[in-house]
Amino acid sequence: MARNFKPSIVSANDLHIGDVVYMNSGGGWTRKLAEAAIAHTAEEGETLMARAAPQQAKVVGPYLADVALDDDGRPFPTHFRERFRTRGPSTRPDLGKQSANPERREPLAASGGI
Amino acid sequence: MYRYDEFDHDYVRARVSEFRDQTQRRIDGALTEDEYKPLRLQNGLYLQLHAYMLRVAIPYGTLNSRQMRTLAMIAERWDEGYGHFTTRQNIQYNWTRLTDVGDILDALADVEMHAIQTSGNCIRNVTADHFAGAAADEIEDPRPTAELIRQWSTAHPEFAFLPRKFKVAVTGSPNDRAVTKAHDIGLRMLRNAAGEAGYEVIVGGGLGRTPMIGKVIRDFLPKDDLLPYLEAILRVYNLHGRRDNKYKARIKILVHETGIEDMRAQVEAEFERQMHEEGGPLVAPDPVQVARIESYFAPPAFEVLPDRSETLEVAMANDAALKTWVENNTSDHRASGHAIVTVAIKGTGEAPGDATTAQMRVLATLGERYSHDELRISHEQNVILPHVRKDDLPAIFSALRKAGLASANAGLITDIIACPGLDYCALATARSIPVAQDLSRRFAAPERAAAIGNFTIKISGCINACGHHHVGHVGILGLEKSGIENYQITLGGDHTETMAVGERAGPGISAEEVGPAIERLVDAYLDTRVDETERFIDTYRRIGAEPFRQALYAA
Amino acid sequence: MPIITDTGFAPDDDLALLCLDDLTDSTGQAALDLPLDADPDAVPRHFDRLTHIVIPFPGFADGRGFSLARRLRALGYRGRLRAAGHLIPDQYAFARFCGFDEVQISSEQADRQAESQWTIHTRALPPFLRRRTGGWTQPAT
Numbered sequence: 001m002a003r004n005f006k007p008s009i010v011s012a013n014d015l016h017i018g019d020v021v022y023m024n025s026g027g028g029w030t031r032k033l034a035e036a037a038i039a040h041t042a043e044e045g046e047t048l049m050a051r052a053a054p055q056q057a058k059v060v061g062p063y064l065a066d067v068a069l070d071d072d073g074r075p076f077p078t079h080f081r082e083r084f085r086t087r088g089p090s091t092r093p094d095l096g097k098q099s100a101n102p103e104r105r106e107p108l109a110a111s112g113g114i
Numbered sequence: 115m116y117r118y119d120e121f122d123h124d125y126v127r128a129r130v131s132e133f134r135d136q137t138q139r140r141i142d143g144a145l146t147e148d149e150y151k152p153l154r155l156q157n158g159l160y161l162q163l164h165a166y167m168l169r170v171a172i173p174y175g176t177l178n179s180r181q182m183r184t185l186a187m188i189a190e191r192w193d194e195g196y197g198h199f200t201t202r203q204n205i206q207y208n209w210t211r212l213t214d215v216g217d218i219l220d221a222l223a224d225v226e227m228h229a230i231q232t233s234g235n236c237i238r239n240v241t242a243d244h245f246a247g248a249a250a251d252e253i254e255d256p257r258p259t260a261e262l263i264r265q266w267s268t269a270h271p272e273f274a275f276l277p278r279k280f281k282v283a284v285t286g287s288p289n290d291r292a293v294t295k296a297h298d299i300g301l302r303m304l305r306n307a308a309g310e311a312g313y314e315v316i317v318g319g320g321l322g323r324t325p326m327i328g329k330v331i332r333d334f335l336p337k338d339d340l341l342p343y344l345e346a347i348l349r350v351y352n353l354h355g356r357r358d359n360k361y362k363a364r365i366k367i368l369v370h371e372t373g374i375e376d377m378r379a380q381v382e383a384e385f386e387r388q389m390h391e392e393g394g395p396l397v398a399p400d401p402v403q404v405a406r407i408e409s410y411f412a413p414p415a416f417e418v419l420p421d422r423s424e425t426l427e428v429a430m431a432n433d434a435a436l437k438t439w440v441e442n443n444t445s446d447h448r449a450s451g452h453a454i455v456t457v458a459i460k461g462t463g464e465a466p467g468d469a470t471t472a473q474m475r476v477l478a479t480l481g482e483r484y485s486h487d488e489l490r491i492s493h494e495q496n497v498i499l500p501h502v503r504k505d506d507l508p509a510i511f512s513a514l515r516k517a518g519l520a521s522a523n524a525g526l527i528t529d530i531i532a533c534p535g536l537d538y539c540a541l542a543t544a545r546s547i548p549v550a551q552d553l554s555r556r557f558a559a560p561e562r563a564a565a566i567g568n569f570t571i572k573i574s575g576c577i578n579a580c581g582h583h584h585v586g587h588v589g590i591l592g593l594e595k596s597g598i599e600n601y602q603i604t605l606g607g608d609h610t611e612t613m614a615v616g617e618r619a620g621p622g623i624s625a626e627e628v629g630p631a632i633e634r635l636v637d638a639y640l641d642t643r644v645d646e647t648e649r650f651i652d653t654y655r656r657i658g659a660e661p662f663r664q665a666l667y668a669a
Numbered sequence: 670m671p672i673i674t675d676t677g678f679a680p681d682d683d684l685a686l687l688c689l690d691d692l693t694d695s696t697g698q699a700a701l702d703l704p705l706d707a708d709p710d711a712v713p714r715h716f717d718r719l720t721h722i723v724i725p726f727p728g729f730a731d732g733r734g735f736s737l738a739r740r741l742r743a744l745g746y747r748g749r750l751r752a753a754g755h756l757i758p759d760q761y762a763f764a765r766f767c768g769f770d771e772v773q774i775s776s777e778q779a780d781r782q783a784e785s786q787w788t789i790h791t792r793a794l795p796p797f798l799r800r801r802t803g804g805w806t807q808p809a810t
């Protein structure tokens with residue numbers, strides 16, 4: 001099995017905003033695929049998933065997604081579904097991660113309670 | 115229009131605070147994601163690919179201008195300036211934040227709206243004919259029935275955790291604009307030989323993975339028996355519907371596996387049991403409440419007008435675009451001198467059903483000024499102005515034109531239904547909006563679209579069939595094949611009272627091939643039809659699929 | 670495995686449960702464990718000897734128990750009805766409306782979902798039933 005393992009990252013959605021996030025090497029979460037921790041073996045994949053499991057208070061639905069690596073070793077998505085998740089709707093280039101100001105969806109410090 | 119009483123008000127507010135509390139418990143860890151998910155879904159909140167999506171109910175598709183303005187305000191304040199009108203008479207906001215949802219729900223409650231039971235395995239937002247109370251061909255307004263069902267089904271303690279979602283649609287007209295045969299329960303209002311009002315009850319229709327046309331379970335159900343009878347169907351379904359496989363959990367599969375005869379016997383037995391329950395059925399009709407609901411749907415005071423409007427005739431003689439729009443986008447109203455306007459949310463190259471904040475505000479103003487403060491959402495993802503004077507049509511057209519809403523294509527080939535597909539939806543296997551946009555550009559020329567006539571294209575981004583592809587004259591289903599998007603074409607579907615499920619034309623084709631293939635198909639139709647009155651679906655029924663299959667795959 | 674009623678948590682009462690096949694015309698007072706796929710019409714002849722009927726909830730999303738309870742109440746059962754297994758606090762009011770008197774959950778769940786989450790009476794209650802009765806009345810017992 002291990003031989004067939006493709007480089008993978010852990011992706012999920014942020015509990016509060018719903019935004020796509022990736023696990024980084026510190027076990028925390030980043031919105032940038034470039035900063036995602038990459039698992040090169042099935043065991044590394046399991047380790048990342050094990051770190052994600054208890055983080056229900058931060059994220060929803062963590063899963064392993066295949067990536068390929070560019071010449072600099074940076075991950076990029078192989079499946080078109082994941083490609084859309086790194087960008088946003090193909091019909092609205094002004095929205096989502098691909099937009100000029102993706103950080104506008106960060107929770108406002110002042111937004112208060114639920 | 116229905117107005118909330120104290121119980122509705124109390125409930126909707128209580129439900130918002132309950133949702134805030136549920137969300138807080140999810141964040142605190144008292145509720146796991148698995149436990150929280152059905153609760154948020156029953157409040158209309160999904161998690162899509164890029165963000166949370168909130169689906170707001172527009173019960174039986176009817177709303178007033180104030181409510182439309184609130185929908186616009188929500189899009190502006192908490193979303194990205196637009197909303198998506200769906201085939202189930204809901205509006206979806208694609209970019210909501212979990213932490214804002216409580217505030218959005220409160221804003222909705224301010225105008226007697228909610229997002230309750232727009233998702234989840236419960237009885238969903240009840241839909242009805244979008245021309246209700248206005249159509250010339252109507253026997254009876256279906257909305258009092260739909261409202262009664264809304265009240266009965268809201269937080270029904272027994273039916274909040276069904277095997278699967280449950281959708282009910284009501285029509286009061288023999289021309290079925292509510293797709294009743296593709297619902298878990300479809301109700302058609304009619305009168306029996308003695309002239310009493312009642313319903314034909316259809317059960318077990320549905321699209322999705324296994325499309326099925328609903329079957330008649332009761333030819334005539336007296337009006338007063340409606341709720342106990344629905345309760346009986348739901349109880350049989352809740353106890354016996356399959357829970358081992360979510361693809362087989364809809365009532366259509368239970369009806370199919372049990373057989374309609376046996377199903378009918380079980381439902382009738384359950385119904386009888388309730389009718390003989392001590393103290394009468396728990397959901398026996400309450401005549402006071404029924405009368406109260408009905409009074410809210412009394413028709414507005416229509417002005418008495420000659421049926422022919424000289425103002426309109428003169429304006430049309432001077433403006434060909436107006437004339438085309440009137441011909442395509444208005445329907446017969448029951449009151450003389452009036453018309454029903456369909457505002458097609460189908461601009462060339464736009465996403466079907468997407469309306470901006472500014473457009474929603476224009477629609478609100480038009481509804482207020484010209485349509486007795488009423489608007490409707492249709493399952494074709496359009497907005498309806500149900501009660502307008504023909505004299506006012508030129509002014510309405512000119513306002514719509516300024517707002518980019520004057521597409522004269524209602525019922526034509528570019529009046530496409532499309533689900534959100536892979537641009538938003540987490541379940542999608544392919545995109546659907548770009549396919550719709552491409553087709554809308556290819557057939558943008560009004561003369562060509564008019565020459566083609568009535569032609570429905572319906573597009574879904576996966577087998578769940580939210581875009582009704584099975585019942586489009588041409589259906590397009592987006593799938594994945596070896597890591598790329600691939601589209602399967604079905605032919606001959608029909609969503610009306612003569613409902614038919616389309617047949618697969620052949621192997622799937624790539625995204626780039628869809629447009630040219632449909633163009634060839636349309637050319638083949640134009641070449642073979644007897645005359646302009648023969649619609650595509652008629653030609654298809656006359657000569658069969660083969661010539662069209664050849665045209666599709668000619669490249 | 671605490672038992673929850675309108676007054677809060679109570680310790681497990683370790684009911685001795687019989688199944689339908691164990692019941693005969695000579696059985697004395699008993700508590701019945703009724704599986705979800707049982708035929709409810711086989712139960713009424715034993716109603717008089719039953720102090721409790723316990724209906725399992727294998728998972729909170731499986732709502733069959735609600736209909737089964739309603740059916741038993743409609744058939745005239747007046748003894749105690751217990752929902753046992755996985756229900757969440759948000760379903761407590763629903764369970765009461767359908768005729769249950771009490772809910773039994775796992776200790777793990779009781780640790781996570783404190784008593785106060787079960788007994789709060791601010792839950793949104795079905796408006797249809799409220800409107801009919803002018804207040805929250807419960808059909809059970």
Ligand code: HEM
Nearest residue numbers: 200201202278320321322323364533534539541578579580
């Ligand atoms: C974007 C999030 C959505 C999700 C996750 C979703 C999910 C689903 C699923 C799973 C089904 C299949 C149900 C079954 O066969 O048991 C379905 C069917 C359906 N959905 Fe959606 N849907 C979404 C959006 C929409 C939209 C935007 C519309 C309206 C345009 C819609 C209307 C329908 C309709 C009409 C059906 C088919 C009729 C039926 O058999 O129920 N859905 N949806």
Ligand code: SF4
Nearest residue numbers: 533539542575576580
């Ligand atoms: S048909 Fe599929 S892709 Fe389209 S909205 Fe429904 S679930 Fe999503």
